[in-house]
Amino acid sequence: MMGSSEKIEQARQDYIESLAETMEMYGLSPSMGRLFGIMFFHDEPMTLDEMRGLTGMSKTSMSTGVRALSRLKLVHKKWQKGVRKDLYEAEHDQFRSFVDFFSQLWEKEIELNQKTLKKAEKNLTNLLNDPELTPDEKEQVESDLSKLEQAQLYYTWLEKLAHSFESGEIFKHVPIPNQKE
Amino acid sequence: MMGSSEKIEQARQDYIESLAETMEMYGLSPSMGRLFGIMFFHDEPMTLDEMRGLTGMSKTSMSTGVRALSRLKLVHKKWQKGVRKDLYEAEHDQFRSFVDFFSQLWEKEIELNQKTLKKAEKNLTNLLNDPELTPDEKEQVESDLSKLEQAQLYYTWLEKLAHSFESGEIFKHVPIPNQKE
DNA sequence: CTGTTCGTACAGAAAAAACTGTACAAAATT
DNA sequence: AATTTTGTACAGTTTTTTCTGTACGAACAG
Numbered sequence: 472m473m474g475s476s477e478k479i480e481q482a483r484q485d486y487i488e489s490l491a492e493t494m495e496m497y498g499l500s501p502s503m504g505r506l507f508g509i510m511f512f513h514d515e516p517m518t519l520d521e522m523r524g525l526t527g528m529s530k531t532s533m534s535t536g537v538r539a540l541s542r543l544k545l546v547h548k549k550w551q552k553g554v555r556k557d558l559y560e561a562e563h564d565q566f567r568s569f570v571d572f573f574s575q576l577w578e579k580e581i582e583l584n585q586k587t588l589k590k591a592e593k594n595l596t597n598l599l600n601d602p603e604l605t606p607d608e609k610e611q612v613e614s615d616l617s618k619l620e621q622a623q624l625y626y627t628w629l630e631k632l633a634h635s636f637e638s639g640e641i642f643k644h645v646p647i648p649n650q651k652e
Numbered sequence: 653m654m655g656s657s658e659k660i661e662q663a664r665q666d667y668i669e670s671l672a673e674t675m676e677m678y679g680l681s682p683s684m685g686r687l688f689g690i691m692f693f694h695d696e697p698m699t700l701d702e703m704r705g706l707t708g709m710s711k712t713s714m715s716t717g718v719r720a721l722s723r724l725k726l727v728h729k730k731w732q733k734g735v736r737k738d739l740y741e742a743e744h745d746q747f748r749s750f751v752d753f754f755s756q757l758w759e760k761e762i763e764l765n766q767k768t769l770k771k772a773e774k775n776l777t778n779l780l781n782d783p784e785l786t787p788d789e790k791e792q793v794e795s796d797l798s799k800l801e802q803a804q805l806y807y808t809w810l811e812k813l814a815h816s817f818e819s820g821e822i823f824k825h826v827p828i829p830n831q832k833e
Numbered sequence: 834c835t836g837t838t839c840g841t842a843c844a845g846a847a848a849a850a851a852c853t854g855t856a857c858a859a860a861a862t863t
Numbered sequence: 864a865a866t867t868t869t870g871t872a873c874a875g876t877t878t879t880t881t882c883t884g885t886a887c888g889a890a891c892a893g
Contacts, residue, residue, distance in 0.1 A: 479792055482771075489764055531854080556869065648812070681881065700840075710884075711841095
């Protein structure tokens with residue numbers, strides 16, 4: 472038979488594990504997910520050493536893990552007077568975490584691919600003027616160009632979507648439901 | 653100096669590599685990304701052996717890779733009369749790929765976490781009636797419950813968002829721009 | 834029925850990622 | 864100024880993932 476404290480702990484652990492699995496789907500490592508889960512339930516901002524204590528992992532891992540989570544804005548550094556150690560807490564607003572996470576991801580995709588896309592488009596367009604181009608090759612180039620043009624359209628749209636997430640406009644179109652569902 | 657064909661090939665390769673990097677961000681392996689890129693440019697549906705030829709990888713890898721891409725609906729099996737081998741082609745509609753990919757991901761997150769969430773909620777709620785609960789523990793339970801309630805709100809919202817993607821409703825709110833931007 | 838061809842399961846090898854302990858620089862404390 | 868505390872860089876180890884080759888069953892062809 473479990474005592475009350477153990478039951479509380481068990482419920483937490485179960486949900487944390489579930490959260491971690493989810494975050495794994497999104498490309499984070501399981502331990503980073505678990506770390507986030509722990510911070511999600513921890514009411515006070517945490518130090519690296521506390522994290523080490525609760526995860527049982529090395530301080531180095533905590534340091535890198537929490538920095539990765541910070542970059543994704545899932546976790547924030549929080550300053551407290553009189554405390555020398557760095558303090559971190561999980562972002563309380565899950566909606567914010569969500570929209571930030573995906574808009575960041577998509578912005579990165581856009582930046583990365585659009586650069587390459589433009590360059591490829593330019594090279595191919597130049598090639599169209601090359602007199603040595605065989606008819607077959609020309610057709611090939613045109614086919615590729617039309618694919619890239621289509622892709623460009625997609626990136627333009629994605630940019631708009633990312634903005635809509637970042638700005639919170641998305642919540643106008645898909646509103647947050649009332650407390651009582 | 654490069655011939656025309658090499659230049660075409662180079663432009664493709666560059667973009668493919670870029671695509672692959674993006675897909676890596678989304679948790680796919682680089683080679684799966686590259687495979688998708690190749691199929692993106694390949695006009696005809698491809699057989700496993702053609703893929704093997706173009707990627708230089710084993711047929712086993714092609715088989716598993718293409719099946720993973722199929723599950724994500726980034727690639728489709730296509731039947732052609734008289735052809736015995738399985739044929740696959742990349743989904744032409746990038747918008748569809750995108751919304752399918754993310755709504756699938758989110759639905760999975762919801763299913764996975766909501767189950768655990770409900771169970772944890774139930775256990776904690778039961779615990780509230782336990783006479784052995786110390787005041788501290790009670791506070792703890794209530795704090796956890798309120799976090800879970802908040803999370804539930806998030807899943808309810810996410811479900812709506814996923815539907816909006818799946819159904820294409822999202823395109824009403826964030827319209828696809830015109831061909832000529 | 835016999836011999837091919839095709840896709841995939843599976844075990845092991847190769848490659849990549851995650852994790853740890855040590856070492857050290859920066860900042861704070863004495 | 865000397866000492867302690869704190870976070871991170873880095874090298875090496877462990878764990879996980881990815882990839883390959885062999886083997887085999889199913890579908891087809893002769």
